[in-house]
Amino acid sequence: MAWLGIFIILLLAFVVAWWSTRSRPKCPECGSQKIRITGKEPQDFRTVDYHSGGPGGGYTSVQTSYKVTYRCGQCHASWQKTITESR
Numbered sequence: 001m002a003w004l005g006i007f008i009i010l011l012l013a014f015v016v017a018w019w020s021t022r023s024r025p026k027c028p029e030c031g032s033q034k035i036r037i038t039g040k041e042p043q044d045f046r047t048v049d050y051h052s053g054g055p056g057g058g059y060t061s062v063q064t065s066y067k068v069t070y071r072c073g074q075c076h077a078s079w080q081k082t083i084t085e086s087r
């Protein structure tokens with residue numbers, strides 16, 4: 001059953017490769033990952049209330065959306081993306 005181990009290793013390698021390309025932003029022009037963030041300005045924020053009932057129950061989550069400006073170190077293209085962070 002050695003082939004099963006090889007298959008699992010290949011599958012894991014594929015998942016890791018897929019995850020690393022997915023989580024890291026890429027340049028939409030040339031696909032380079034040599035990019036940097038040149039600006040990050042908050043757009044708006046909203047609060048989400050979670051009620052669990054009763055006094056003192058529940059909590060409030062704040063979601064802030066930012067307009068992030070990226071610049072490519074390869075082809076110098078720049079683009080913007082809106083991201084939402086909750087805390």
Ligand SMILES: [Zn+2]
Binds near residue numbers: 073074
């Ligand atoms: Zn580029």
